[in-house]
Amino acid sequence: MSTAASSDPRIQHVRVTEDEIIAHLADGRVISVPLAWSWRLSEATSAQRAKFRLIGSGQGVHWPDVDEDISVDGMLRGVPAPRPRSAATQPRAGTARRRPPNKRMQPARQKAARG
Numbered sequence: 882m883s884t885a886a887s888s889d890p891r892i893q894h895v896r897v898t899e900d901e902i903i904a905h906l907a908d909g910r911v912i913s914v915p916l917a918w919s920w921r922l923s924e925a926t927s928a929q930r931a932k933f934r935l936i937g938s939g940q941g942v943h944w945p946d947v948d949e950d951i952s953v954d955g956m957l958r959g960v961p962a963p964r965p966r967s968a969a970t971q972p973r974a975g976t977a978r979r980r981p982p983n984k985r986m987q988p989a990r991q992k993a994a995r996g
Contacts, residue, residue: 890953891939897922897930904956907939912953918961921949 891907902922903913916923922930922944929946936943941952949962 892935892942892953895933895942912956914956919949920962920964921947
């Protein structure tokens with residue numbers, strides 16, 4: 882029976898500064914990404930940033946006050962959190978965004994016969 886340690890990276894502790902999200906991994910590595918990669922955390926207060934919990938056995942971190950999740954894999958691969966489109970550009974609930982008709986798809990008009 883093998884007792885080899887898992888090679889999957891696991892977060893043991895995380896710290897958020899004014900500029901970075903810093904994760905201390907179980908294997909001794911310390912990795913960081915720009916705080917701007919998480920728009921939710923960059924807009925959060927210091928108190929909100931300080932309140933977090935590890936996901937699973939350290940696969941990621943969850944900040945409940947701002948509903949943000951960051952995985953260790955995402956940090957290692959360099960995947961910033963996408964910012965949602967603004968409310969002004971999103972369709973309202975229950976309505977679909979309408980496009981103007983494609984003129985090329987409309988049937989040709991028949992010219993009235995003169996006579």
